[in-house]
Amino acid sequence: MPTFDADTTEINAFEVEDADLYIFSQYFDQEEVFDELREWYDSEQYRFEVPTDEMDRIESFLDEYFYDLHRVAPDAIEPFCVVKEKYTDHADILRNSVYHTSRGSNTVFVMQDRLSAEQAVEQDATPLADSDTEFQL
Structure with missing residues (x-):
């Protein structure tokens, strides 16, 4: 076969x-x-x-x-999450996110995949692991 x-x-x-x-x-x-x-x-x-x-x-x-x-x-979501300061340009990041929410002066994005998270970092977002922001979906 x-x-x-x-x-x-x-x-x-x-x-x-x-x-x-x-x-x-x-x-x-x-x-x-x-x-x-x-x-x-x-x-x-x-x-x-x-x-x-x-x-x-x-x-x-x-x-x-x-x-x-x-x-x-x-408990495995962190590599998919990025943080960006509120009121900054984030349209391209939002387009590839599954979820977003405000946390203090930041917006947390859960990205569709790891590549989207890496691309968001290239657009001045910070990996959740490197930020002081607490987040749980």
Whole structure:
């Protein structure tokens, strides 16, 4: 039987502690994929908010379309987080974030992936680990 390696797209789904859900941001160009996930799409935040008890089913479904869903636990989120001073230019950072919130004089961003976090640092954001900001999703 022939085998082949298909390129997959990795999606990081971040567990929201004490909320019993995962959040992730991904553009799906196949309408049937988006239709399957539509009920969990928050159009104001541009992200999916999936209850924990639905994640196994969603992961199996996405696997059929060559998406690799990676669940990120609350204690493993730090490498995806950056901090930027409030009221500074952050449109490009916001575009690749899954979540953002204010903490004192800063805004904390949870980025879609590590590459987006690295790119945010190139745009004058600071890795959460290098800041004095406390944050937990």
